[in-house]
Amino acid sequence: MNYEAVVIGASAGGLGALQVLFSNIGNKFKLPVLIVQHLHPESEDYLSQLLKSYSHLRFKEADDKEPIRPGTVYYAPANYHLLVSNDKSMVLNVDEKVNYCRPSVDVLFESAADVYGPHLIGIVLTGSNQDGAAGMAMIKRKGGLTIVQDPKEAEVDAMPRAAIEKVKIDHILSLEKIGKLLTKFY
16 A cells, blocks of 8 residues: 555653654654644643654654645644645644544544545554544544554553554554554555
């Protein structure tokens, strides 16, 4: 399959999980990656600095109306939903919280599934609620690839378990194996 983008959702324990994941993805990885990591609404932008120490990929906070570029890892700013528009640019908004969260994993996953269809890879990592399960169901319905962090390995297993309960997931893997699988695609 010719994949065009990756979306990742994480909550409690996500910073550590993302560090392990990106340390196992090769520096020549070319797909764009969009991340929702649940953060405190007033968090400062430190995610790129944290992740840059584990990977040579380009990390940046998403900007409204910014085109999605290959080989770049984007993440939602604190207190903004991150969506993908039909022209493959990013949209930020402050609509109501979804699953008590803004940014919401489901909001990102569902908008990306609408745009990329079967060319999307969705990944749910550690977290303490059900955010991401409905989005994974939509990715699966549109023919995309679904991957979940093994709940036994997750710092908090609620998000991975919710996704597994709602969707027939394609791969349930450790963070290291998720990284290695992604490098096979690009």
